[in-house]
Every structure is written in C-alpha cells, then in structure tokens.
Amino acid sequence: MIADVSRTSLRAGVEKAVADGLPQISDPSSVAPADARALSKLFLERLTVLEEGTQDHQYARNTLIEMNMSLVRFAARRFRDRGDDMDDIVQVGTIGLIKAIDRFDISREVEFTTFAVPYIVGEIKRFFRDTTWAVHVPRRLQERRVELARARDELSSRLGRAPKVAELAALMDLSEPEVVEAQVASNGYTASSLDAALTTDDGDEGETVLADFIGAPDPGMELIEDLRSLAPLVIELSERDRRLLHLRYVEELTQAQIGEIMGCTQMHVSRLLSRTIARLRAGMLQDGSAG
The missing domain is CATH 1.20.120.1810 (Four Helix Bundle (Hemerythrin (Met), subunit A))
Structure with a gap:
C-alpha cells in the first residue's frame, strides 16, 4: 500500500x-x-x-x-x-x-x-x-560581458562615479583594448525596436521613435566619391581640355561663347567636349571595375 x-x-x-x-x-x-x-x-x-x-x-x-x-x-x-x-x-x-x-x-x-x-x-x-544575445558574438566575449558588469558595479560603488577604461582594465587584469572590445560586444546583448518610443529627459514618452534618428542615404556622398575618382583623370588632361571643362562646367558658358574665347567654331567645341568627357567616363568606369 x-x-x-x-x-x-x-x-x-x-x-x-x-x-x-x-x-x-x-x-x-x-x-x-x-x-x-x-x-x-x-x-x-x-x-x-x-x-x-x-x-x-x-x-x-x-x-x-x-x-x-x-x-x-x-x-x-x-x-x-x-x-x-x-x-x-x-x-x-x-x-x-x-x-x-x-x-x-x-x-x-x-x-x-x-x-x-x-x-x-x-x-x-x-x-x-x-539564445539571449541579439547579435552573435564569440563565447569569450559573452563571458567577459559578465565580468565587465561586475567590475563596473564594484568600481562604481567604490569610486562613486562611472569607472574609466584604464580602471576597469586594471581590475579585470586585461589590456585597455580588450576592455573596449568587451564593451562594444556588450552592445550586442539586447536590441531595441526601431518603433520603440524614446523617453525624454523628464521621463515622459513622446511620439519620437528610434527610427527617426537613423540616417538616410545621402546622394552627396556619391558625388564626393565620384569627384575624388575624377580628380586624377582631370589632371592628366591637356591644359586646353582642362580650360575647356572649366569654361563649360565651372563658368557655365555656352559652346558659342567658349568658341569665341578659344578661337574656334561651336561645332569644334562640341567635338572637343564630347571627346574629353568620353575619355573621363572611360577612366571612371575602368577605375570602378578595378575597385
């Protein structure tokens, strides 16, 4: 029983x-x-x-x-x-x-x-x-995150302020770059939604969300990259071709006006511009394929 x-x-x-x-x-x-x-x-x-x-x-x-x-x-x-x-x-x-x-x-x-x-x-x-890490990091850095948290708590209590990297490194017996690496890796432990409302300094949650602070692609950056690639190609041009480009695209003169300055016909200016631009375009394309 x-x-x-x-x-x-x-x-x-x-x-x-x-x-x-x-x-x-x-x-x-x-x-x-x-x-x-x-x-x-x-x-x-x-x-x-x-x-x-x-x-x-x-x-x-x-x-x-x-x-x-x-x-x-x-x-x-x-x-x-x-x-x-x-x-x-x-x-x-x-x-x-x-x-x-x-x-x-x-x-x-x-x-x-x-x-x-x-x-x-x-x-x-x-x-x-x-499972708990939002971003996968090596196991040694996962374990170091815990050590870092303990060291930060201990030093904060002892010093009455947030510890510096050098102080954390001394307590954890690590180099400063290793502490920085652990700090960066710790950011991958949790993730926030882009739609999460942000809290203001007074503790109130407004209508602003994290996504509002994410930058958008800037077409101007592509222009800068193109200009940097174009510069050495322009330097290789003859003085006449460089002057031609300056008159057309910097001073924004018409082909007829350029012809009067350079002593040639408008048709000749057009042919020179077409040939110069084709040369620059070929150089840009070649540089892009090589990169």
Missing part, C-alpha cells in the same frame, strides 16, 4: 516507503532540501526498475523534478545580475534538472545533487550563449 506523506510526517513516510514502495507526496515542492535528498535517492532507485511510460514511472519522475526545484533556484541565483527574467532562467535550469534525472546512474556512488548542479548550470549557460 502507498503511504500518504505530509510535511510533518515526511520522515515516517520514507520509512514506510521502504517496505511498501514509493510514498505518495501531495506537494513535492514543499519538501525541505534535507528531506528531498533522502527521498530523491529512494525515487531514483525505484525509477530504474519502473517501466517507462507507466503511471508509476511518470509519478516518480515528476516528483523528483518538483522535489529538486530548490537546486534549480539555487543555481539560477548565480545569474540574477544578467538582467534577464528569473522565471525564464529557472525554466531553462529545469531542463538541465530533467536531463540529470534521466541520465543519473544509481550504481555510481555520487550524490544526486553533485551530479545535477553541473547539468543545471550548463543548461543555463547554454541558454545565455545561444
């Missing part, structure tokens, strides 16, 4: 279970950690002989999970300074606990808590490494 174990009679229930089977625990999450260790050993032993998929197997496995949630919460507290929701961290740590229960070998003389904690911590670390 299965014993009904309450909080006050839990130890008596364990003794009864040795004779009759697994105790029926109405609220496994309320089991104290010390009692959970003793009960976990009993449940793990029974789990090895129970047929998978049966109601008894499911009860034993689910009870083990609920009884050992204190291990998950203990491990999750190590990550509370990362700014993520603790419920999410505990949920991920529970996956590690389940893996530990499924892979635990009762024949090994190892405490279940000793075996389970690395699984729980490893699952949480994997979660931070693979």
Whole structure:
C-alpha cells in the first residue's frame, strides 16, 4: 500500500516507503532540501526498475523534478545580475534538472545533487550563449560581458562615479583594448525596436521613435566619391581640355561663347567636349571595375 506523506510526517513516510514502495507526496515542492535528498535517492532507485511510460514511472519522475526545484533556484541565483527574467532562467535550469534525472546512474556512488548542479548550470549557460544575445558574438566575449558588469558595479560603488577604461582594465587584469572590445560586444546583448518610443529627459514618452534618428542615404556622398575618382583623370588632361571643362562646367558658358574665347567654331567645341568627357567616363568606369 502507498503511504500518504505530509510535511510533518515526511520522515515516517520514507520509512514506510521502504517496505511498501514509493510514498505518495501531495506537494513535492514543499519538501525541505534535507528531506528531498533522502527521498530523491529512494525515487531514483525505484525509477530504474519502473517501466517507462507507466503511471508509476511518470509519478516518480515528476516528483523528483518538483522535489529538486530548490537546486534549480539555487543555481539560477548565480545569474540574477544578467538582467534577464528569473522565471525564464529557472525554466531553462529545469531542463538541465530533467536531463540529470534521466541520465543519473544509481550504481555510481555520487550524490544526486553533485551530479545535477553541473547539468543545471550548463543548461543555463547554454541558454545565455545561444539564445539571449541579439547579435552573435564569440563565447569569450559573452563571458567577459559578465565580468565587465561586475567590475563596473564594484568600481562604481567604490569610486562613486562611472569607472574609466584604464580602471576597469586594471581590475579585470586585461589590456585597455580588450576592455573596449568587451564593451562594444556588450552592445550586442539586447536590441531595441526601431518603433520603440524614446523617453525624454523628464521621463515622459513622446511620439519620437528610434527610427527617426537613423540616417538616410545621402546622394552627396556619391558625388564626393565620384569627384575624388575624377580628380586624377582631370589632371592628366591637356591644359586646353582642362580650360575647356572649366569654361563649360565651372563658368557655365555656352559652346558659342567658349568658341569665341578659344578661337574656334561651336561645332569644334562640341567635338572637343564630347571627346574629353568620353575619355573621363572611360577612366571612371575602368577605375570602378578595378575597385
């Protein structure tokens, strides 16, 4: 017969279970950690002989999970300074606990808590490494972000101001470029929506959104690039061709006016301009294909 174990009679229930089977625990999450260790050993032993998929197997496995949630919460507290929701961290740590229960070998003389904690911590670390970063960065920089946050908090508390890069580098035993690299990488941890409303200095949220501050393509930049590419080609022209271009495109004279100044016909000016522009265009295209 299965014993009904309450909080006050839990130890008596364990003794009864040795004779009759697994105790029926109405609220496994309320089991104290010390009692959970003793009960976990009993449940793990029974789990090895129970047929998978049966109601008894499911009860034993689910009870083990609920009884050992204190291990998950203990491990999750190590990550509370990362700014993520603790419920999410505990949920991920529970996956590690389940893996530990499924892979635990009762024949090994190892405490279940000793075996389970690395699984729980490893699952949480994997979660931070693979899913929480908005931009993928190398693992060493992900870990350095946590070190940087701790160093910044410690120095801010000690100095009463935001620490400088040199001060962070001294505390973290890193070079200043390595600290700057970690700071830049930390920006990839979270991302903001372009439609998110920005908060003003007085704390009010206005109608301005982040997208309003993103620059648009400037056609003038392309013009600058073209002029820089064109300059050496113009220098290679003859003095007459350079003067011709100056009169036409700087002083903006007509071809007839240019012909009068240079002592030639308007038709000849047109041919000279066409030939010079074709030469410059060919040089620009050649320079673009080479780049």
